[in-house]
Amino acid sequence: KMKQIEASYVIDSFLLDVQPVRKVLIPIPEQVLAQISDRLPRVCSGKAQEFESFVMKYHEVLKDRPTSVAQFIEYQKTYSLANEHIAKLEKDHNHLVALYGLMDMYEIAPDDPGRAFFQECGPKLNVLKNEMGIAERSQENNRKTFTAELESNIEQVNREALQLSTDAQKSEMIDYEAYLSSISPQDDLRDSLDVLDESAPAQENQIEELEPDSPAPPPVLTTLHDFRSRVQTCTRTRKLYKEYQDFLNVPTSPDDMEIINEATSQVERRILLWEGLLNWEAQYDSWKQSQLESLDIELMNAELVKYTKLMARLDRELPKNDVLPKLKSKVEEFRQVYPALVDLKNINIRQGHWERIVETLGGHDKLSRTEPPEDPGSSEGSRKSSAAHSTGRPATGQTESEALDIVPEESTVPEDQSTNQNQVTRDTVTLQALLWAKVTEHKEELASISAQASSEASLEEMLAKVSKTWNETEYSVLRYKDYEDVFMLGGVDELQAALDDSMITIATLKGSRNLGAIASDVEKWDKGLNLLG
Secondary structure (H helix, E strand, C coil), X not given: CHHHCCCEEEECCEEEECHHHHHHHCHHHHHHHHHHHHHHXXXXXHHHHHHHHHHHHHHHHHCCCCCCHHHHXXXXXXXXXXXXXXXXXXXXXXXXXXXXXXXHHCCCCCCHHHHHHHHHHHHHHHHHHHHHHHHHHHHHHHHHHHHHHHHHHHHHHHHHHHHHHHHHCCHHHHCHHHHHHHHHHHHHHHHHHHCCCCCCHHHHHHHHHHCCCCCCCCHHHHHHHHHHHHHHHHHHHHHHHHHHHHHCCCCCCHHHHHHHHHHHHHHHHHXXXXXXXXXXXXXXXXXXXXXXXXXXXXHHHHHHHHHHHHHHHHHHHCCCCCCHHHHHHHHHHHHHHHHHHHHHCCCCCCHHHHHHHHHHCCCHHHHCCCCCCCCCCCCHHHHHHHHHHHHCCCXXXXXXXXXXXXXXXXXXXXXXXXXXXXXXXXXXXXXXXHHHCCHHHHHHHHHHHHHHHHHHHXXXXXXHHHHHHHHHCCCCEEECCCCCCCEEECCCHHHXXXXXXXXXXXXXXXXXXXXXXXXXHHHHHHHHHHHHC
């Protein structure tokens, strides 16, 4: 209409020139129309594709009839969403019709793919409405059918869990003798291979296969781990079915998971038992190979507490079996050793105390062993050798020359040199060596030595405080009358108080039986303080 405005108009005797107005007004709507012609096809195309995608998302689910509980739940959820959005979909479709009608009115060329999507929107929306109608009509029958199927599935899961619980409670799941027989064939094969020719490649390969980096778990534990995996699958499935029940408004009970929870408990208790036994054995073996100084007493105590609680729990929750007593005996074995280790780890133990400990446990040679001691009655030869060494005379059945052949060989190594070679300290002695030396049989002696070391350390600390007091005490002196080289003490109240305290401490020290190396120092301080007093 603006373009239809003429360039000039005659009004009465005036000529009205409107050309400048045309130049100002006409370009603005032309620019707007150009932008609309450029953008509107793209907007319409995008909305048509979005509408088609939205409708197809529902169509892909609703086009097929459900054949299982999971499919029915998805089918119903999709129907509910589609029912919520159908009004919006119809509104969006009407909006698209209006937009494409506007393009036709102004002869705006549409985007070809967008026009194709738009032409499919109406038919697909009608198909979706039809599918929703079918879903609504079949909803009640489907709900009854699949609710019955869901109940059947739940019963199947419960049967599986009940069977796993029954299998877990079989006697072989907590049978120590069966466990030993299950691992003995491998040990027997290893023993038989050890005596064969080590140079045979096939035998070497077999040995390598039997000794992997990490030992395989025993068959019973492998079986229990399989039970655990299957019970966990039952648990996940049952929780999913619980969600289905809630969606279908099927009544549920807090006891619905009772069977599965019981199966979980039965399996986990037995896994705890076997893993506790195997882990304790591995932990104890590791401690045995460690030096005394590197042992962590606090960690050991924490492990004792943990396993004590575990055994008490398993004792309540498991039936009578022969595995738990084995674990108890192994833990109790270490419990008997633990007090001795606490005494041996006393930080106040000095070299003199350590020598007494070594002497109590049988000497440096005994504590420097790297292999278990031989059974005294294991062979006749060992008894003969022992008799020869202890008496210096030939043993029964041994000639004098045979006996003499032995003595010079031992005497060729100087006594002090052999002692130095076998010298053991807390940094070198292992827990295994202490066990071989029967450390538990000497707990009282070790406790006495440790207590004496602590007492001596306490006494040394008391003497050190006396020494520190007098090293830091300042004496106040005054000139005596008019003498230049004669002085006297000033105020002596503080000195007298320090003297009294020190004399009481020294008297306490002298009354102790554990002075040890500081006895001479205590005597000196006693004389000095008495002189000062």
